[in-house]
C-alpha cells in the first residue's frame with residue numbers, strides 16, 4: 001500500500017515539477033522533460049536500495065524499464081541541433097555527435113545491467129548509473 005501510493009506520487013511530482021515555461025522550442029522542451037523524467041524512477045530505485053521504501057522486485061523492474069526507455073530516447077531527443085538561451089545544452093553535442101552518442105550508449109548499458117532482484121543489487125548499480133549522468137553532463141551540459 002505504502003509503496004504503490006508513493007510510486008504514483010513520485011511520478012506525478014516529476015510531471016508537475018518541470019518549470020520550462022520560458023522555453024519556446026518544442027525540441028528543447030522535450031529533451032528537458034526527458035531529463036526531468038529520470039528523477040521518479042531513480043528516486044524509487046534509490047529509496048528501495050536504502051530501505052526507506054519497501055523492496056518490491058516487480059516495482060523495481062518496472063522503474064528500471066522506465067529508466068531504460070528514457071535512456072534509449074536520449075539520442076532521438078537530441079538529434080535536432082537547436083538551442084536557446086534557457087537551454088543548458090553545449091554546442092559540442094552536435095560537433096562531437098559520435099562521442100555524445102557513445103556517452104549515451106554507455107549510460108544506457110549501465111541502466112540495462114541494473115540488477116533489480118534485491119536492494120543490494122539496486123544499490124550496487126546506482127553508482128554506475130549516476131556516473132553515466134555525470135560523464136555526459138561534465139562535457140555536454142553547460143549549466
Ligand code: HEC
Pocket residue numbers: 018019020028031032033035036038039042074086087088089090093100103104107129130132133134136137140141142
Ligand atoms: C548523453 C548525455 C546525457 C546523459 C546520459 C544524461 N544527461 Fe541530463 N542533460 C544532458 C544535457 C545535454 C542537458 C541540457 C539539456 C538542455 O538544457 O537543453 C541535460 C539536462 C539535465 C537536467 C536539467 C533539465 C532541465 O529541466 O533543464 C537534469 C535534471 C538532468 N539532465 C538529469 C539527468 C540525470 C538524472 C541523468 C542520469 C540518470 C542524466 N541527466 C543523464 C545530457 C545528458
